[in-house]
Amino acid sequence: MIPEFGHFALILALCLALAQAVLPLAGAARGNAHWMALARPAAAGQFVFCATAFAALAYAFLTDDFSVRFVALNSNTALPAFYKFAAVWGGHEGSLLFWSTVLAIWTLAVAWTGRAQPQEFSSRVLGVLGIVSAGVLLFTLLTSNPFDRLAAAPVDGNDLNPLLQDPAMVLHPPMLYIGYVGLAVPFAFAVAALLAGQLTKDWARWTRPWVSGPWIFLTLGIALGSWWAYYELGWGGWWFWDPVENASFMPWLVATALMHSLAVTERRGLFKSWTILLAIAAFSLSFLGTFLTRSGVLISVHAFAADPARGLFILMLLALISGGALALYAAKAKDLTADGGFRLLSRESFLLANNILLTIAAAAVLFGTIYPLFLDALGFGQISVGPPYFNTMFLVPMLPLAALLGIGMHAAWRNTPRHLLLDKLKWPAIFAAAAGVVVPWLVFGTTSVLTVLGIVIALWIVVTALIEPVRKLVGRGGAPLTRAQWGMFVAHLGVGLFILGATVTSAYDAELDHAATPGEQWEAGGYEFTFVGTRNVEGPNYTAVEGEFEVRRNGELVTVMRPQQRVYRVQQSPMTEAAIDAALHRDVFVALGQSLGGDAWSVRVRVKPLISLLWLGAVVMAFGGLLGVTDRRYRSQPAPRAERIEAEVPAAARPVEGS
Amino acid sequence: MWRYVIPVAVFAVLAVFLYRGLYLNPGYIPSPLVGKPAPEFSLPDLENLDRQVGSRDYEGQVALLNVWATWCVGCRQEHPFLVELARSSGVPIYGLNWKDDRDKALEWLDTLGDPYVASAFDVEGDVAIDWGVYGAPETFLIGRDGTILHKHIAPLTPEIWRRDFLPKIAEECGSLPCPLAEGEE
Numbered sequence: 001m002i003p004e005f006g007h008f009a010l011i012l013a014l015c016l017a018l019a020q021a022v023l024p025l026a027g028a029a030r031g032n033a034h035w036m037a038l039a040r041p042a043a044a045g046q047f048v049f050c051a052t053a054f055a056a057l058a059y060a061f062l063t064d065d066f067s068v069r070f071v072a073l074n075s076n077t078a079l080p081a082f083y084k085f086a087a088v089w090g091g092h093e094g095s096l097l098f099w100s101t102v103l104a105i106w107t108l109a110v111a112w113t114g115r116a117q118p119q120e121f122s123s124r125v126l127g128v129l130g131i132v133s134a135g136v137l138l139f140t141l142l143t144s145n146p147f148d149r150l151a152a153a154p155v156d157g158n159d160l161n162p163l164l165q166d167p168a169m170v171l172h173p174p175m176l177y178i179g180y181v182g183l184a185v186p187f188a189f190a191v192a193a194l195l196a197g198q199l200t201k202d203w204a205r206w207t208r209p210w211v212s213g214p215w216i217f218l219t220l221g222i223a224l225g226s227w228w229a230y231y232e233l234g235w236g237g238w239w240f241w242d243p244v245e246n247a248s249f250m251p252w253l254v255a256t257a258l259m260h261s262l263a264v265t266e267r268r269g270l271f272k273s274w275t276i277l278l279a280i281a282a283f284s285l286s287f288l289g290t291f292l293t294r295s296g297v298l299i300s301v302h303a304f305a306a307d308p309a310r311g312l313f314i315l316m317l318l319a320l321i322s323g324g325a326l327a328l329y330a331a332k333a334k335d336l337t338a339d340g341g342f343r344l345l346s347r348e349s350f351l352l353a354n355n356i357l358l359t360i361a362a363a364a365v366l367f368g369t370i371y372p373l374f375l376d377a378l379g380f381g382q383i384s385v386g387p388p389y390f391n392t393m394f395l396v397p398m399l400p401l402a403a404l405l406g407i408g409m410h411a412a413w414r415n416t417p418r419h420l421l422l423d424k425l426k427w428p429a430i431f432a433a434a435a436g437v438v439v440p441w442l443v444f445g446t447t448s449v450l451t452v453l454g455i456v457i458a459l460w461i462v463v464t465a466l467i468e469p470v471r472k473l474v475g476r477g478g479a480p481l482t483r484a485q486w487g488m489f490v491a492h493l494g495v496g497l498f499i500l501g502a503t504v505t506s507a508y509d510a511e512l513d514h515a516a517t518p519g520e521q522w523e524a525g526g527y528e529f530t531f532v533g534t535r536n537v538e539g540p541n542y543t544a545v546e547g548e549f550e551v552r553r554n555g556e557l558v559t560v561m562r563p564q565q566r567v568y569r570v571q572q573s574p575m576t577e578a579a580i581d582a583a584l585h586r587d588v589f590v591a592l593g594q595s596l597g598g599d600a601w602s603v604r605v606r607v608k609p610l611i612s613l614l615w616l617g618a619v620v621m622a623f624g625g626l627l628g629v630t631d632r633r634y635r636s637q638p639a640p641r642a643e644r645i646e647a648e649v650p651a652a653a654r655p656v657e658g659s
Numbered sequence: 660m661w662r663y664v665i666p667v668a669v670f671a672v673l674a675v676f677l678y679r680g681l682y683l684n685p686g687y688i689p690s691p692l693v694g695k696p697a698p699e700f701s702l703p704d705l706e707n708l709d710r711q712v713g714s715r716d717y718e719g720q721v722a723l724l725n726v727w728a729t730w731c732v733g734c735r736q737e738h739p740f741l742v743e744l745a746r747s748s749g750v751p752i753y754g755l756n757w758k759d760d761r762d763k764a765l766e767w768l769d770t771l772g773d774p775y776v777a778s779a780f781d782v783e784g785d786v787a788i789d790w791g792v793y794g795a796p797e798t799f800l801i802g803r804d805g806t807i808l809h810k811h812i813a814p815l816t817p818e819i820w821r822r823d824f825l826p827k828i829a830e831e832c833g834s835l836p837c838p839l840a841e842g843e844e
Binding site for chain 1: 667
């Protein structure tokens with residue numbers, strides 16, 4: 001009964017989404033205030049019914065209702081309750097319902113804050129969000145209904161994919177989805193601006209938090225996914241350039257570019273059509289990500305759902321939403337004219353460089369991801385593009401971007417006197433270069449050109465990001481920083497930490513794959529490992545062999561590690577559960593591989609210096625984003641006149657401007 | 660202003676390729692041994708060391724060779740399914756008992772059931788090296804002419820059996836259960 005109730009709620013949500021898609025847009029076109037007024041109540045109602053449907057599905061999971069097909073396929077009585085709830089989004093159908101629910105929440109937030117905006121504008125925004133929502137709800141109901149019943153209910157369910165039975169995996173998809181779906185909001189703002197045929201600085205100010213918000217979730221979601229792959233896939237790597245990972249990374253790159261170009265659009269009224277294009281591209285890429293991962297077009301290490309019929313529907317939806325927006329762009333973008341110009345040495349130039357380089361990086365990733373598909377479609381056979389391509393193609397734009405970032409943070413709008421920049425950045429540059437060359441050589445004994453380059457750039461960013469905050473904290477240097485400026489420095493500090501972690505862990509990790517028998521000892525990365533032995537372990541829904549390893553440094557016991565090789569009883573798939581001893585300065589990673597006969601096991605040992613900085617850097621970036629979103633000027637609407645005049649004060653008077 | 664049309668044009672090209680991609684067969688990389696003649700071997704029978712078991716036993720038949728051992732968790736997991744297969748599939752299953760303790764192996768077959776026509780006792784693991792085994796369990800599907808039709812690593816499940824094995828067996832035999840080749844029996 002409850003599942004039917006959920007199904008019914010989903011149908012009602014679709015009806016309201018259609019109303020929200022059609023009437024406000026038509027009303028805005030014809031100047032009918034009554035039709036436009038329907039947008040907000042329709043959005044609220046849609047939220048209520050989506051949430052009801054979601055709750056109904058969660059209830060079916062928690063009560064083990066295996067007469068519902070989706071529950072029977074993705075749950076099991078032995079599954080811990082925590083994972084039963086997470087299983088709601090652990091499969092294709094449920095994750096779509098989750099997608100719609102998240103969109104309904106974002107839409108509600110837009111409707112709530114949009115009351116301060118002109119009715120025509122907010123109606124268009126909500127109308128576009130209604131189109132997206134209606135498309136996805138229709139897709140869910142027609143091809144992937146999570147409430148479908150089975151004629152005969154099985155006694156027990158098929159269990160959740162063991163790969164997903166992990167705390168990070170409980171959080172990773174929701175984070176990513178909130179980010180993906182949230183990018184629909186700037187998309188809707190962009191389409192609304194195109195429909196109106198004008199783009200004001202107010203528009204940019206309204207849009208900015210709706211880019212930074214989803215960006216924060218995307219950042220955290222990608223970091224969680226990388227962390228999960230690091231310890232759950234059992235390979236010790238943290239990024240694989242896998243199509244599913246790329247699908248989340250491309251929208252992140254474009255959203256990052258969009259945040260920066262919006263800063264220029266808000267402050268200077270420049271880059272207007274470019275900003276619109278990025279907003280369309282960011283959401284289109286997150287939709288494309290859904291297509292790539294849900295259609296089976298690309299095979300991946302963690303492809304969870306694959307079905308051509310569904311792929312065709314998503315492709316049609318993509319063509320309608322992205323194709324439609326881009327066609328509108330082709331027709332209307334020429335109306336959006338710039339308000340002024342800028343000099344070479346100005347914040348605008350640096351943000352332009354940022355945009356170009358980030359777009360190149362995103363295009364390179366996109367190309368590498370779908371290149372195999374192109375070749376196959378043209379009849380050249382099947383190939384796969386591997387990490388060497390991505391690493392090279394990604395580093396080429398990223399290195400100059402990272403180097404320019406340190407200067408860009410301190411450049412002022414319009415024009416920056418060269419000597420001011422030089423005075424400020426001379427010592428940080430010298431420090432970063434010296435430390436980058438000397439420190440790795442002292443600590444690790446070896447170094448290479450690329451490693452030095454990476455460390456120098458990372459330190460350069462860290463130091464330049466800290467200059468202003470430190471000056472303010474010790475009470476020197478003029479006006480206090482706004483919260484948005486704090487956010488900018490903190491987020492860039494995160495970028496520096498991330499690059500430092502990525503460089504050091506790639507250059508200096510110690511790897512050893514070893515065929516070990518109990519009692520054996522060996523050394524890797526300055527640690528001595530002793531294989532004590534294995535024993536059998538029974539989990540709630542799996543059986544495992546657990547290895548025991550003693551880890552010593554200079555003869556002293558550091559830790560005892562217990563990696564497992566699990567076999568989940570229902571799906572019978574073997575899973576590697578690596579043991580990780582994490583510390584700020586290094587991770588020790590031990591995974592139990594294949595049994596080699598007798599007592600011997602293949603054992604994979606990694607010692608990874610500074611790998612924690614990868615996740616720490618991402619968290620710091622996200623925190624910087626949070627500071628930016630909560631800046632005062634996004635709450636006071638419309639902006640007081642005084643503040644806007646202040647923003648136009650020439651550069652020399654305000655050497656540090658928020659972005 | 661043609662430059663504003665470029666994005667939608669690029670998108671259109673991309674969409675066409677994505678559409679084509681929907682109907683292409685996703686690629687997979689086969690094991691190097693698949694399609695090659697299976698290595699010949701002859702080893703003592705696990706249950707009667709005086710008798711020999713080897714590739715000659717299944718010559719001219721479609722057969723499975725399952726690499727197993729008592730120390731392997733995955734083997735315990737797939738065992739009930741192998742017993743069921745032996746009863747219902749009509750495909751003979753040969754075992755390759757790999758680097759195992761004979762007493763434990765015999766006890767295993769006693770308690771869990773014996774799906775194998777015979778199990779070869781490969782205590783040194785030499786035959787497993789010839790077959791490119793790098794972990795247990797592994798299951799090979801061998802065709803009537805002695806070529807390896809398919810290799811599966813990790814426990815065999817009904818789903819994998821239906822998806823990967825049955826189509827190849829049907830192709831090899833024309834119908835199920837697989838008839839024995841001429842000259843046999």
